[in-house]
Amino acid sequence: MAPPNLTLGFDIGGTNLKAGVLDTSGQLLRRETVPTPSTLPGFLAAAEALISRLALGERFSGAGFGCPGIVRPFDTLVDCLPGRMDYLEGSRLSDLVAPWLAPGAIVAADNDARAALAGELAFGAARGRENALMLTLGSGVGGAIVSGGVLLRGHAGVAGHIGHLTTDPDGPWCLCGNRGCLETFFSARAIEVEALAAIQRGCESSLRTRFGANPLSVTCADVFECAGQGDAVASAIIARAVRYLGGAIAGLLHVLDSEVVILGGQIAQAGPVLFDTLREDVEQRTRRLLKRTIPIIPAEVGEHAGIVGAASLAFNG
Ligand SMILES: [Zn+2]
Missing domain, CATH: 3.30.420.40 (ATPase, nucleotide binding domain)
Incomplete structure (x- = not known):
């Protein structure tokens, strides 16, 4: 049997970075949480380590990032993120996951409230x-x-x-x-x-x-x-x-x-x-x-x- 398509979900918060891997049925196969670093180099290192641990040597067929502030959905550029994570402004979130993507993988990003509704549309109270x-x-x-x-x-x-x-x-x-x-x-x-x-x-x-x-x-x-x-x-x-x-x-x-x-x-x-x-x-x-x-x-x-x-x-x- 073919392995399930793996999609990375990455929730960027002011307190914690949370990430996990979903199969196509929405089941969370594994997840990791680390405190949100206070600098861009710290963030990049933490994200790389987190994604690497979740990938387990496999490649993702898709990845999505939820983030406070304003994020451009299709090129994943962080436009505006006031507060202690303002160091992410101007960063392209898709760069974080690029080495772990399968050919043709979809990468998307949006603010956390829209991500929450996307989750409800796919697997929750907004289905259908x-x-x-x-x-x-x-x-x-x-x-x-x-x-x-x-x-x-x-x-x-x-x-x-x-x-x-x-x-x-x-x-x-x-x-x-x-x-x-x-x-x-x-x-x-x-x-x-x-x-x-x-x-x-x-x-x-x-x-x-x-x-x-x-x-x-x-x-x-x-x-x-x-x-x-x-x-x-x-x-x-x-x-x-x-x-x-x-x-x-x-x-x-x-x-x-x-x-x-x-x-x-x-x-x-x-x-x-x-x-x-x-x-x-x-x-x-x-x-x-x-x-x-x-x-x-x-x-x-x-x-x-x-x-x-x-x-x-x-x-x-
Ligand atoms: Zn207001």
């Missing part, structure tokens, strides 16, 4: 869908859109930055330079800031009971947990954040007419405390115009979504 909206909910909010079967990239590769959708024109300043972006209201960072303020004001809440001695240690997951246990302050913080998320999703559904909304990222683990409230909010906002209920569901590609998504970029061409 031509119109889907995905949000990755973490310390910020990422997004990706497939419309008419095409993963939208826009003119300059910026499409899908749903976290920077304006939800209040006079709202808080955002790191992007705008005011009132979605992620200034709904993101782990925004929810933690609200919780911290409530604790420091001395509000009567299990948040203060649990974190009063060390308010800075409160996490978004803690706030969802306290809300799930019925704490009024935590519930109000979550309800407000979810209302902004619901408003943004409803607006996007009116624009895009998506079949499904997929939520990934760490906050999507919150379960019914998030999903029940959000579904009700979006339903109320959209039912008259859309005349149907749009499913809002968790991402299905599991804990190695970054690697699987990156590899799926090569599957999708």
